[in-house]
Structures are given as structure tokens and as C-alpha cells.
Amino acid sequence: MSLPENLAESTLEKTNARLTELFANRTGRMRASEIRELLKLLDQPNIISFAGGIPDPAYFPREAFAEAMTKALSEQAAAVALQYSTSEGYTPLRDWIVGYMARHGVTCTRDNILITAGSQQALDYLGKIFLNAGDTALVTWPTYMGALGAFNAYEPRYDRIDPQTNRPTEDVLAGAKAAGGEVKFAYLSTDFANPTGVTLTEDQRRTVLSRAEALGCAVIEDAAYQELRYRGEAIKPILALEIEEKGDIDACRTIYLGSFSKTLAPGLRVGWAVAAKPVISQMVLTKQAADLQTATINQIAVSEVANGVFEDHVAKLREVYGVRLDAMLAALERHMPEGVEWTKPDGGMFVWVTLPQGMDGAELLKEALKANVAFVPGGAFYADGSNRNTLRLNFSMSAAAKIEEGIARLGDVIRAQL
Numbered sequence: 001m002s003l004p005e006n007l008a009e010s011t012l013e014k015t016n017a018r019l020t021e022l023f024a025n026r027t028g029r030m031r032a033s034e035i036r037e038l039l040k041l042l043d044q045p046n047i048i049s050f051a052g053g054i055p056d057p058a059y060f061p062r063e064a065f066a067e068a069m070t071k072a073l074s075e076q077a078a079a080v081a082l083q084y085s086t087s088e089g090y091t092p093l094r095d096w097i098v099g100y101m102a103r104h105g106v107t108c109t110r111d112n113i114l115i116t117a118g119s120q121q122a123l124d125y126l127g128k129i130f131l132n133a134g135d136t137a138l139v140t141w142p143t144y145m146g147a148l149g150a151f152n153a154y155e156p157r158y159d160r161i162d163p164q165t166n167r168p169t170e171d172v173l174a175g176a177k178a179a180g181g182e183v184k185f186a187y188l189s190t191d192f193a194n195p196t197g198v199t200l201t202e203d204q205r206r207t208v209l210s211r212a213e214a215l216g217c218a219v220i221e222d223a224a225y226q227e228l229r230y231r232g233e234a235i236k237p238i239l240a241l242e243i244e245e246k247g248d249i250d251a252c253r254t255i256y257l258g259s260f261s262k263t264l265a266p267g268l269r270v271g272w273a274v275a276a277k278p279v280i281s282q283m284v285l286t287k288q289a290a291d292l293q294t295a296t297i298n299q300i301a302v303s304e305v306a307n308g309v310f311e312d313h314v315a316k317l318r319e320v321y322g323v324r325l326d327a328m329l330a331a332l333e334r335h336m337p338e339g340v341e342w343t344k345p346d347g348g349m350f351v352w353v354t355l356p357q358g359m360d361g362a363e364l365l366k367e368a369l370k371a372n373v374a375f376v377p378g379g380a381f382y383a384d385g386s387n388r389n390t391l392r393l394n395f396s397m398s399a400a401a402k403i404e405e406g407i408a409r410l411g412d413v414i415r416a417q418l
């Protein structure tokens with residue numbers, strides 16, 4: 001390397017070091033997602049990956065979207081589809097959501113709805129709106145790691161919400177105060193949670209609500225997987241239970257987040273928030289400042305496809321993924337050694353595995369990769385990185401025969417470590 005190039009390199013290093021120093025404190029808690037790193041593995045041949053958390057692209061409603069996009073781009077429609085639109089979202093889509101929410105027991109108007117770029121954006125906005133540095137966010141242990149990622153930028157302290165344990169309200173409030181802030185919200189996934197697959201019973205939903213009332217905090221209800229139920233009866237969302245109690249959504253503390261990512265397609269980035277008007281108004285202001293609006297053409301296409309094929313399409317997904325869930329549960333039963341436990345979800349995309357104490361999911365992954373099988377180590381789903389003897393398995397991406405083979409490989413790897 002010639003001298004000028006060396007000089008250039010040291011200048012580059014110094015500049016990069018200085019730029020990094022200039023980053024705000026909040027960036028200190030932004031970390032590369034273990035999941036994103038792992039997704040790179042999906043490209044390798046021979047790997048059976050249970051690591052993703054994504055829908056099977058073979059079942060995207062491609063034709064319906066192709067038709068919807070062609071229609072949106074026709075001569076008359078394109079002037080709207082390619083134009084800026086309102087921050088609140090495309091009115092016909094919000095109206096479809098009003099009907100959808102009503103079917104789930106939530107009576108609301110379009111003014112209670114904001115369209116977001118996926119529910120991930122809503123999580124970021126809610127962090128931005130509610131959290132001062134040092135405030136407390138209550139989360140389940142484990143929780144969706146993308147929610148931790150979204151909230152981390154606002155420098156909260158995390159504490160546990162667990163409807164199965166009876167922790168005194170004063171204890172939670174005292175912890176928040178000692179950290180110099182307030183309890184702002186409880187975030188949880190009500191149906192087939194990521195990562196555990198667990199669903200809250202109606203009683204547990206009511207418990208969450210009454211705890212939030214006692215704590216004086218909001219509830220963020222993440223319903224990303226709600227539609228993917230393969231057996232059993234649907235349970236009303238927390239927001240629906242609260243509306244029954246209070247009589248009006250505008251008197252409710254629950255903020256419901258929906259998404260088309262798991263039902264139609266994640267690539268369009270269309271999700272929504274439903275809440276009391278003051279919360280939605282603040283989210284609209286936040287959106288105006290952040291990205292003005294969710295892509296007009298994507299909202300139009302989703303509206304068209306939702307109006308056309310939503311129910312039929314979701315019925316198809318339930319059939320396909322239901323078979324895969326059963327295949328995974330049966331394979332775990334066949335291949336896991338004694339001492340390994342797992343959840344038995346009624347829907348969603350994940351099964352959560354607990355290994356014997358002392359084992360480490362991240363260490364196990366290294367061995368598993370040698371045997372060409374991948375998963376996500378569980379530690380990343382805990383706000384404190386604890387419980388490393390856990391792992392998340394996705395079943396939506398693999399056909400039954402692959403699931404059988406992959407779980408057999410995983411069983412062998414675990415057995416070898418015991």
C-alpha cells in the first residue's frame with residue numbers, strides 16, 4: 001500500500017472514531033439483532049433453519065397484489081396512488097380496519113386508527129411518545145426482541161409484567177420511582193406471542209388490565225399473530241374487554257397494534273394502531289415528523305387485497321401452518337431427550353424450548369450449525385439477557401418433512417451436550 005493510501009486510512013479511522021463519539025447516548029443501547037445476523041444463514045444450502053420469524057413466501061397472495069398494483073397504477077388511479085396522502089392513512093383501509101376490529105369486539109371509528117409502516121413503527125412511536133430516559137416499561141420475560149430494540153432508543157428501565165404472579169403494585173411503583181421515572185406502559189403480545197407461542201387467557205387479559213389501572217399506566221397490546229389460530233376459540237383482545245368495561249374506546253388505556261405482515265405480506269410494511277383519540281392524535285403528529293405517511297400505493301394495494309381475499313387467504317394460511325405446528329410438536333415429542341421442555345401453542349409461528357439448567361442456547365447454536373440446523377438462542381428475548389438455556393423455533397417456513405429432519409438433528413445435538 002502506498003503512503004498516501006495509509007494516510008487516507010488513518011484519516012478514515014480517526015474520522016470514524018470521532019463520528020462514533022458524536023453519537024447520542026441513546027445509540028449505546030442499539031445493538032445488531034441476533035436474528036438479523038442469523039437470517040444470513042438462511043441462504044446456505046443444506047441448513048434447515050428454524051431461526052426466521054417470517055411467513056412462507058410460497059403463500060403470499062401474489063396474484064391478488066399484482067392485480068391490485070396494476071389497478072392502482074392505471075391511468076386514472078395513479079394520480080392518487082403515486083401521490084402524497086394523509087398521515088392518518090388511506091381512508092378505505094382505515095374503514096376496512098373498523099369492520100375488522102368490530103368483528104373482534106372493538107367498536108371504534110376511523111379516527112381511532114392510524115396506519116403505520118408495520119407494527120414495528122408503532123412500537124417506535126409509542127416509545128418516543130411515552131418514554132423519558134429512566135421511565136419504566138413493563139414487558140414479559142421473555143418478550144419480542146424487536147420491541148426491546150424499539151424501546152431501547154428511549155433509554156427505559158425494564159420491569160416484568162406477569163399476569164400469573166401476584167406482585168404488589170407498590171413494589172412495581174417503588175422500583176420505577178427509585179430509577180427516577182414512572183411506569184409508562186405494559187407491553188405484551190396477547191396471542192401466540194413471539195417468542196413463546198403462548199396465548200393469554202381471558203382472565204389473564206383482565207388481570208393485565210386491572211394491574212395497569214392500579215399502576216396508572218397504558219397497555220400496549222401487540223396482536224401481530226392474532227389471526228394465526230389453528231385450534232381452539234378466539235379470545236377477545238384486551239382492548240375489547242376494556243371497551244366492554246368502560247363503554248367507549250376513548251375512555252380506554254389500551255393501545256392495540258395490528259399488522260398485515262403475518263396475514264398478507266410483510267414487504268409492503270402496512271400495520272395499524274387502534275386507541276383513544278388523544279393517543280392517535282399524538283401518534284399522527286409523531287408520524288408527520290418521522291415519515292409523513294405510510295406509502296400510499298402500498299396502503300391502496302393492501303386495502304384492495306384485504307377487501308378481496310383476506311378471509312380466504314388467512315384460512316389457507318391456518319391450514320398450512322397448522323400442519324407445520326403439529327409436525328413440529330410431534331417431532332419434538334419423538335426426538336427431544338429427557339429434561340427438555342417446550343410450549344404447545346395453538347397458533348402463531350413459534351415454539352419455545354427450555355433446555356436443562358446450565359445449558360446455553362447460544363453455545364448450542366454453534367454445534368447445531370455444524371449439524372446444519374439453526375434456531376434463535378433465547379437470551380436475546382429477555383430484557384436482562386437471562387435464561388440462556390432457552391431457544392426459539394420457527395415452524396412457518398418449513399414443510400413437515402423438513403421439520404421432522406431438522407428436529408431430529410437438533411435432538412442429536414442436544415443429546416450430545418447433556
Ligand SMILES: Cc1ncc(COP(=O)(O)O)c(C=O)c1O
Pocket residue numbers: 053117118119120121144146189193194222224258259260261266270271
Ligand atoms: C410480536 C411482533 N410484533 C411486531 C412485529 C413487527 O411486525 P411488522 O412491523 O412487520 O408489522 C413482529 C415481527 O416479527 C412481531 O413478531
